[in-house]
Amino acid sequence: MGIRPFDRSASLQAMRDEEFDLVVVGGGITGAGVLLDAAARGMKVALVEAGDFAEGTSSKSSKLVHGGLRYLQQGEINLVYQALRERRRLLRNAPHLVEIIPFLIPMFGKGGVLPAKISRLLGAAMWGYDLTGGWRIGKLHKRLDRDETLSYMPTLPAERLVSSYLYYDATADDARLVLSVLRTAALSHGAVAANRTPAVGLTKDDQGRINGVTVRPHGAGTDEQFTIRTRAVVNAAGVWSDDIRAQDEGVNPESIRPAKGIHITVPWDKVRNQVAVVIPVPGDRRSVFVVPHGGLTYIGTTDTDYSGPLDDPQCTPEDIDYLLTAINGSVEGELTTADVTGSWAGLRPLVASGGDGRTADLSRMHRVRRSEAGLVTITGGKLTTYREMAADTVDEVVEHVHSNDVGFAGWPGSSTAKMPLIGTAGYDTVLDALDVFPEVPAHTADHLASRYGGEARALMAMIQQDPALADTLVDGLPYVAAEAVFAARHEMAGSVSDVLSRRTRARIFARDDSLAAARRTAELMAPELGWDPSRIDAEVDRYAAEVQRERASGELPETHLASLGVGPAARGASPVSSEA
Known part of the structure; x- marks a missing residue:
């Protein structure tokens, strides 16, 4: 498809004038991934985002590119394997954005003695993480004694500290990753994208198949509504995906169970963690990450049910107290709200399981589904696995939507596994x-x-x-x-x-x-x-x-x-x- 400018006015004009093979609704990491995957196969593709790119979940994550040790404990070995494989690909495809960093898991015990059972279980989990795919970056975990552990985080309570495990994962600026994927799709593969362009309806042909997305762009001179003509539509709207499905099905399927996660930022000198650290939350079965960033450290995340406005989740005093309690239980000294220089709250679009258990226990596996009218919806998943989620989604479009078109000759398979993102060159x-x-x-x-x-x-x-x-x-x-x-x-x-x-x-x-x-x-x-x-x-x-x-x-x-x-x-x- 060649290249196009990453320009909103030009993109909106193209959406008015041209017909597309695929329109993607949602400009977070999943939608961006679908845009790039489809464009790289040769499709003419457009993406619309109701707010700003990555304004929802995709700018409010823990900024980790990781397999997720806790998913091993939940038995989701395949998810961890996929995530660690995708982590390696991201390190290669976006080395300027993704950085390997050490993670420390301190182990505490009464009187400095750790129960043998806990030690064995954690050691087995570390080996499981390495064998599942952690080894792909050439670094295996190691056990550290108390003094070695304190050299990485001297604020840990020495009287309770027994030892620690050190392993390796990666971090990335989530919002910048989204921008890089979108701009790669436009500047290298001819895709078009527009933010502040909500999808307000879907149109269908005489056979009831979706053939258009009606949008209403915001901004001076662009408030008129128009319909983008297309052969297929992917719903990658995250926590808003049920709203898009309702435009197709007429009723809200209530398939998404939003889970709120918040983070806080504090001065690094208050924590003095030379590496990322995983600390337990007192009185809970969860842990939180403590990640250094320049002269600051951010702490998170929470994982709670959410029923408020999807457009504006906020950190509550209870959320902030939860994280302060966690960090204060693992460091000498005390942090208060006077130390919180920043905070953010995001919503995870978890696939509802039909039960009423904790959101922390819901699967992070993704799900691709297709409606009778041809709307393909992608939900669930993780930042780390966005590329594989996108490939699965576009495969569904090719195999079950485009294949119904008269004269359809097929599209090639996904080519993004080894595709450098913009900025990698040079x-x-x-x-x-x-x-x-x-x-x-x-x-x-x-x-x-x-x-x-x-x-x-x-x-x-x-x-x-x-x-x-x-x-x-x-x-x-x-x-x-x-x-x-x-x-x-x-x-x-x-x-x-x-x-x-x-x-x-x-x-x-x-x-x-x-x-x-x-x-x-x-x-x-x-x-x-x-x-x-x-x-x-x-x-x-x-x-x-x-x-x-x-x-x-x-x-x-x-x-x-x-x-x-x-x-x-x-x-x-x-x-x-x-x-x-």
């Missing part, structure tokens, strides 16, 4: 370009390379032309002004929140400092998007309302990184090292 030589861009500080180039890969050169060129674009965007965080301009120009960012919440992750790490940067961010975006002063004011006010609602929902005080001792020295990579 990633390993970005820092060599510093001689060409002398205005770019070395630490800024390193930061940009870790987020944009080979595309970092484009941002470095912007800074070379205007050195002010190397200025810090948000105090205490490594993001620079050029990223706001690049987001508006090349990544379809259309609001201050798009930039501060998803194109960068300033809001989840430093909520109130990101608010202080809102006006500067709007002013950087304005020339790219044609905003006048009144629109700039409106954007700042809208973002302020979002931040204030977030703070009020969690009953959190205002916090700033500088007052908590987190400053410019925290720029760049986290303390974690894959060589641990």
Whole structure:
């Protein structure tokens, strides 16, 4: 299909004028994966997203690319195997976004003595993880004694600590991964995508087969409703997938059981974890992750039933207290809400099992289903396995929807297993370009390379032309002004929140400092998007309302990184090292 610009206006015009082989509803990681898989097979494909790309679940995960040790305990060996295989592929296909890091599981016992049964069970689980696929990255787990364990996290309570296990998994910026998949589909395979374009209806032919998606784009001059003509539709709307199914079936099937998961961010100095750590939750059968990120550490996640508005899940005081109780039970010292610099709440689109058990016990396996009218719906799954989920979904479209078309000649199979994402090319030589861009500080180039890969050169060129674009965007965080301009120009960012919440992750790490940067961010975006002063004011006010609602929902005080001792020295990579 060639290439197309990743541009909203051009994409909407194409959706009005052209007929597509497939339309994808939902712009999270699953929908993005379907878009790329189908486009890479040669299909003409379009994607519509009601809000911003990754605005739902896909920007609010634990940011882990992992197999999931606990799924072994639940007997989901196949899920763990699939996830670890996909982890290896992501490390190869997006090395600038996915990073191997060590994970520590401290073991506690009364009086420093660990029950033998627990020791044997955990040791068996670690070997099971390695044998299921952990070995694929060339690193096996190891047992550490108490002193070795404390060298990785000296705040652990030494009097209860017995030993630990160290194993390896990976992390990734989930929202940036979504953008990379979408832009790869557009810039390399000719797909089109548009955010802020909700699907409001489905059309059908005389035989009752779906042949169109009616959309109503938001934004100046684009509020008219129109129908995208298509041969097939994939519903990848996540927790909203039942709403799309209702447009087809006439009733809400109530097949999704949303589960809320929240995370909080605190200063790294309060925890001092050199690696990611898995800690138990007192009085519960769960554990949470404690992951270092520069001068900060984030902690999560919870796993609870959710019945509130799907568009705006919030962290409650009870949610935050749950995580603070968990971390305070595993470190010396005490963290309070005054230490919480950021927080986020997301909804997992779990497939309902018909029972009333805990959401934590529901399967994370994905499910592909097809309606009589041909709507293909993909639900469940994990961030790590998005590519395989997408391949399965497009296979369903090819085998059971397109195959009914007169003269259908077939499509090739999935080719994404070894497909590098945008930014992979040239990633390993970005820092060599510093001689060409002398205005770019070395630490800024390193930061940009870790987020944009080979595309970092484009941002470095912007800074070379205007050195002010190397200025810090948000105090205490490594993001620079050029990223706001690049987001508006090349990544379809259309609001201050798009930039501060998803194109960068300033809001989840430093909520109130990101608010202080809102006006500067709007002013950087304005020339790219044609905003006048009144629109700039409106954007700042809208973002302020979002931040204030977030703070009020969690009953959190205002916090700033500088007052908590987190400053410019925290720029760049986290303390974690894959060589641990």
